[in-house]
Amino acid sequence: MPCYVPLCAGRQDLLPPVCRSCAWWQTAINGQQHTADAAERRHQWMLAVGSTWGSLGLLQETGEATRRFGPRSAGTSGSRGRASAASQNPLVLASIHYAPAVAVPRLGSLPFAPPDQEAVLLFCLRSEQDQARTRARRILQKAFGQLKDRGVQEVYAFASLLGSPDNQERCQFFSLDFLESNGFQQVTDNGELYLMRVDLRGLVSLINQVESAVRRVLGNDPTPSPAAWTHRGPS
DSSP states (O other): OOEEEEOOGGGGGGSOHHHHTOOTTTOOOOSOOOHHHHHHHHHHHHHHHHHHHOOOEEEEEEEEEOSSSOOOOTTSTTHHHHHHHHTTOEEEEEEEEEEEGGGOGGGGGSSSOOOOTTOEEEEEEEEOSTTHHHHHHHHHHHHHHHHHHTTOOEEEEEEETTOBTTOGGGTTSEEHHHHHTTTOEEEEEOSSOEEEEEEGGGOHHHHHHHHHHHHHHHOOOOOOOGGGOOSSOOO
16 A cells, blocks of 8 residues: 655655656756766755755655665765665655755756745656656645645745656656646746745645545545654654
8 A cells, every 4th residue: 555754865765766866956056967976966965954854755655665766876875785775665656855945956046036935845746657647646735734734834836838747757847737736826937937836824625625536536545654754854
């Protein structure tokens, strides 16, 4: 049965290779980064931000061990010690990331003024192609619930017309219609990229409606165990 667990630096190996070796949001570097370097930069960013803010996303797992996603690339710090554990990773069906907007380096290179100091940025949504949009909606709503419980009031995200989950090859951004159908409203745009915002203070009824609709499709998906969540993410 699928379960949801918090994403922290110690669970980076659970992500698909294309995600765990990408540091697009975690750096402001333009151009192609070497896979091992990007994975290590991402890991160090997760350690630094997660140590004070807590978990940095959410994973939906099957709970069953698989060898589908191998270990992190050789050459990253501590990768050899994590190799055997990575080979026993459960299959991740979907993942989503979030972090304080002020802690996301990429925002400085995007063509909009940064969000409010207390705002959280949502990014990097991926889901398996089988029921991809349903899983994406489900994990987004789970993320809303977790952030609301942590006292977050405003969540921002960037969208394009061909973003994730409709186009996994352009996963830096969400798709515009996906965010709009899940409570986000447009703040501004430059014709290609859209800055979107949702106010979690008025989202309780929306979450409940979506929870009920999705349960009818997927069955009774469990919420994350309270014991799995802390405000200081494990490293």
